[in-house]
Amino acid sequence: MDKLKIADLFDGLAKTWDDNEHPRVFAIVEQIIGKINILSGESVLDVGCGTGILYPYIKKRGAAALHIDLSAGMLEKFNEKYPAARVMRADFETVNLPPSSFDKIIAYNVFPHFVDKRAVFAQSYKFLKSGGSLFIVHSMTRDELKKIHSGNKRTARNLLPDGIAMRRFYQEAGFKDIIMEEASPGFFSSGKKDLV
Numbered sequence: 001m002d003k004l005k006i007a008d009l010f011d012g013l014a015k016t017w018d019d020n021e022h023p024r025v026f027a028i029v030e031q032i033i034g035k036i037n038i039l040s041g042e043s044v045l046d047v048g049c050g051t052g053i054l055y056p057y058i059k060k061r062g063a064a065a066l067h068i069d070l071s072a073g074m075l076e077k078f079n080e081k082y083p084a085a086r087v088m089r090a091d092f093e094t095v096n097l098p099p100s101s102f103d104k105i106i107a108y109n110v111f112p113h114f115v116d117k118r119a120v121f122a123q124s125y126k127f128l129k130s131g132g133s134l135f136i137v138h139s140m141t142r143d144e145l146k147k148i149h150s151g152n153k154r155t156a157r158n159l160l161p162d163g164i165a166m167r168r169f170y171q172e173a174g175f176k177d178i179i180m181e182e183a184s185p186g187f188f189s190s191g192k193k194d195l196v
Contacts, residue, residue, distance in 0.1 A: 025053075025139050028139045028185050028186055029053060029054065029057060029108075029139065030057065031185060032108070032135075032137050032139075032186065032188065033054070033057040033058075033061075035188060036104060036106065036133075036135050036137075036190075038057075038058060038061040038063045038104060039061065039062075039063065039103075040061060040062030040063065041062060041063070041064075042063040042064070042103040042104060043063065043064050043065075043066075043101060043102045043103050043104075043129075044058050044063045044064070044065040044066075044102060044103065044104045044105070044106065045065070045066050045068070045097075045101075045102045045104070045105040045106070045127060046058065046065055046066070046067040046068070046106055046108070047068055047092050047105060047106065047107040047110060047120075047124075048068075048069055048070070048092070048107055048108070048109070048110025048111075048113070049067035049068060049069045049074070049075075049078060049087070050069060050071075050074045050078070050109070050110075051074050051077040051078050051081065052067065052077075052078040052081055052082050052085065053108070053109075054067075054106060054108055055067065055078070055081075055082050055085055056082075063103075063104075064086075065085070065086065066086050066087075066088060066097075066102075067085055067086065067087045067088070068087070068088045068089070068090045068092060068095065069087070069089065069090075070089070070090070070091050070092075071089075072089055075087050075089055092107075092114070092119075092120060092123060093114060093115065093116045093119040093120065093123065094119070095123070097127050098127075099126050099127060100126075100127070100128065100129050100130065101127055101129065102127050102128055102129060102132060103128075103129055103132045103133075104128075104132060104133055104134075104135065105124045105127060105128060105132070105133075105134045105135065106135045106137065107120065107124075107134075107135070107136045107137070108135075108137050108138070108139075109137075109138050109139055111136045111138070112138075117161065117169060118169060118172065118173070120136075120169075121134070121169045121170060121172065121173035121175070121191075122173050124173070125173045125174050125175065125193055128193045129193070130193060130194070130195050131192065131193060131194075131195045132192070132193050133190050133191065133192045133193070134170075134175065134190060134191050134193075135188075135189070135190045136166070136187075136189045136190075137186065137187060137188050137189065138186050138187040139185075139186045140186055140187070163180050163182065166180060166189055167180060170189070170191040173191075174193065174194070175191025175192060175193065176191065176192050176193075176194055177190075177191065177192040178190070178191045179191075
């Protein structure tokens with residue numbers, strides 16, 4: 001699916017997105033954020049932020065965050081809920097942000113929708129500070145996501161790559177200390193940029 005179609009898809013879903021969020025997801029997000037271990041004073045980039053599900057968890061931990069998304073509709077809903085948040089409409093695969101500016105980059109529930117998956121890793125590596133980490137995480141396991149997405153022709157091909165491919169993406173971009181957990185709950189992966 002091309003990027004305009006992806007943006008249109010999520011623009012159309014934005015108004016009712018939060019209404020359709022299953023209550024168990026918030027417990028999963030709490031677990032994921034706990035594993036990411038966001039510290040007070042850190043700088044976090046929330047990629048594919050949607051309507052802002054991660055915002056209160058990041059803010060509660062005292063980190064400064066920039067939230068970006070391709071969908072204007074999702075960001076509009078985000079801004080209604082959290083007017084003080086720093087948000088930006090951008091295509092993460094091509095956005096130009098200052099290099100070495102973030103301690104942590106989180107791509108929550110968005111990775112299957114990227115067109116150029118390698119660019120996500122390359123961009124993340126460039127934007128992370130030395131010793132910073134990229135987290136590609138999902139509230140569902142690979143199999144759960146496949147079941148949901150395969151039932152919709154617009155998202156049938158938007159899946160999480162297998163573990164071997166994900167590990168290769170991290171390695172090719174230069175990440176070390178790669179973690180891949182298939183059901184912890186959901187999908188959890190991370191890689192660290194070397195100290196320079």
